[in-house]
Amino acid sequence: MKIQNKLLLYFFTVSLFNCVSKEKETTTRTSTPKLVIGIVVDQMRYDYLQRFNSKYGEGGFKRLLNQGFSLENAHYNYIPTYTAVGHASIFTGTTPDNHGIIGNYWYDKYLKKSIYCVDDDRHTTVGNDGKGGKKSPYRMFTTTISDQLKLAQNMKGKTIGIGIKDRSAILPAGHTADAAYWFDGGSVGHWISSSFYMNNLPNWVNKFNSLGKADEYLSKPWNTLYDISTYTESIADDNNFEETFKGEEKPVFPHDIPSLRDKNNNYSIIKAIPAGNSITTDFAIAAIEGEKLGQNDYTDFLTLSYSSTDYVGHQFGVDSKEIQDTYLRLDKDLERLFTFLDTNVGKNNYTIFLTADHAAVQVPAYLNSVKIPANYLAGKKLTNFIKTKTKEKFNNDNLIENVSNFQVFLNKEEIKKARLSANGVSNYIVEEVINFDGIYKAVTAKAMQENYFEYGIMSSLQKGYNQKLSGDVLLIPNPSTIIYPKKGSTHGSGYSYDTHIPIIFYGNGIKFGKTAKKYEIIDIAPTIATMLKVEFPNGSTGKVIEEALK
Known part of the structure; x- marks a missing residue:
């Protein structure tokens, strides 16, 4: 009997220990992340995930797909599908009828002139004496998910917005952001900000600007990452549907960037080549280190927009070898970012979502050439x-x-x-x-x-x-009718080629899987709010994607 009692006590103790261990394990796995990163790839069509899949590495897009939760039928649910509108809608969880960003530029019927979505003459440039920093998010009427996180944490935790385009850095980070940074091209070639956020650039930004990264990237021609003959997923390199850089005779590889930069607004040319995404990744890593994001007791939020994909898409079109190479190189940049996060924030300590601000139509002239109405x-x-x-x-x-x-x-x-x-x-x-x-x-x-x-x-x-x-x-x-030059492509409609975009969740609090159910871009913000256990953005009209959450 004593032996039997001892055995019962042993099994009870082991069972109790296992229960406690599992409870601790579950708590650790589902605890609030230390860092949330919202990645927006400008002009990314959903089909880029599939078209170029065989050439992606294992650590970038495939890592998100193989370990995260992917929405295969996610769409924008409004018109117009422009950059500023997309970034605002992703992070506010609502549409332009509520958040008020109705375009990149639009006619202001009260001021009787065209206005730009983030222009704000009440503020000055931080980083130089130019006008590129006279910006703020004041035209966006509603809060963002990052605003709600700030409010929930009694204004603790940091929010940083980064993007080559000012609007892509400013709008996602919201009204309460600690900082937003964008790239000032032309003769400058530095990252800047606005007095809306700060009076002076932090030391880490000044240090980054002094490194001469832009010059380093612009000292090399743009050639394909892999042998161009293997780029079988895109049309012939020499065709009539692509626009050249100023100074080029043909829109073909290699693009001699060192000799072209002076004719293409100097440092601004980096926006129109894959190196724009690379320097954005460099700056994001510097921001995580410089601001110690993910290293404190509160959840930090980084909004990160990759814009070179949009510039390349506009110039060369959806089917070009340039767009394929841009995505293959972005895949490498994402892998580099994720590896850094694993080491410096911790594999289980961050959550990512990746999406796009809109997609794009194939060049109508190309569609005509294959007998498709456009x-x-x-x-x-x-x-x-x-x-x-x-x-x-x-x-x-x-x-x-x-x-x-x-x-x-x-x-x-x-x-x-x-x-x-x-x-x-x-x-x-x-x-x-x-x-x-x-x-x-x-x-x-x-x-x-x-x-x-x-x-x-x-x-x-x-x-x-x-x-x-x-x-x-x-x-x-x-459908497939645009106001645009006959070379290159654009976006803005409510048709599926402009609305169908990727949405992938990954990391802390996220299940592995995928779904073909239809979801909308405004569903991201309430889903992240639910995961973080904070209030939805105040204009939110989206729904929670429950099947993505643990």
Whole structure:
């Protein structure tokens, strides 16, 4: 009996020990990360993950896919799909009708001029005497997930935003960020900030700027990472669908960057080659070290935007060998970043999400060459058509104030003076402009306000319509129809080639797996908020992706 009791006591003790161990293990595995990194790859289509998969290494995109949670059917759910709008929507968890960033540039009907999304003359440049730092996020009406993390931690923990583009650094980091940094090209070649965040650059930034990294990258030609003959996933290098750098005869490898930089705005050329992503990675690693991110008792947040992918895509197009090489090199940069995080923050101490601010259309001229319907729309002709039609009907050539971003802004004062109805003028424009070649749909602002479009492209248009800021008539072009030069490509529509993007979660608190269920870009922020156990951004309209969370 004594032996039996001892055995029972032994098994009870072992069971209890195992339970405690498992509980501790579970707690460790699901505890709040020390660092969250939101990575946005500018103009990344979802299919780049698959097209170039056989040439990616194991430590970059494949690491995220093989150990993280991937959404294979994730989309933008609004129009327009532009850079600033995408970055704002990812981190606010809502659409332009709420957060107020309706474009990169848009016509301000109160100021009567075109404005830039992050311009703010109340602030000055930190880092030089130029105007590149007169910026802030004040035009974004709502909070970001990083703002909510700050509030939840009583303003403890650090938030840093990094991107070659100012808007891509500023908007994701939110209103409460400790800093946002972007690259000042031209004759400068340094990372700068705004007095919105600080009075002087930290020592680590000055040290980085003194290293001459940009000159080092620009001292080498851009050739392919691997033998160009193996780049079978992209079209011929020498074709009629790509734009050259100034000073080049053909858009082909190798691109002699040292000899081209002077004709292409000096340091700014680094934005348009893969080295732009490499120097962004260098700077991000320096920021993690310099700010000791992930090294304290609070959760830090780093927003990191890779923009060279967008510049290359615009110039060379979706199917080019240049875009393929850019992604293969970005894969190496991501691997370098992840390896650094493993060593300096700890494998179980950080959480990453990777997505894109929009995707891109294939070059319409290329699509035409393979018998797929696509076209170009002349913006000036469209504007002249609208103005001519309104003048013919109302005998007044001052009724149209602005046409931009596929929106028509009426001159309300002139309409009132002429004793006309704004609704009547808007309705007439809709009736006429639908006959313009290349315009697929047209709708008035009043229709946006009085109707609810549950699904489809009209729903996307409605979510991008901001009653306070948007125009009086909204237009949608035909599929694969763009206002752009005939070489290179662009984005901005609500069609799948612009909306289908990757979303991958990885690291602390994230399950392994994938799903083909449809999710939307605005679902990222509430999902991260749930993982961090903080309140959603105050304008959030997204849902939690529960299947991605442990």
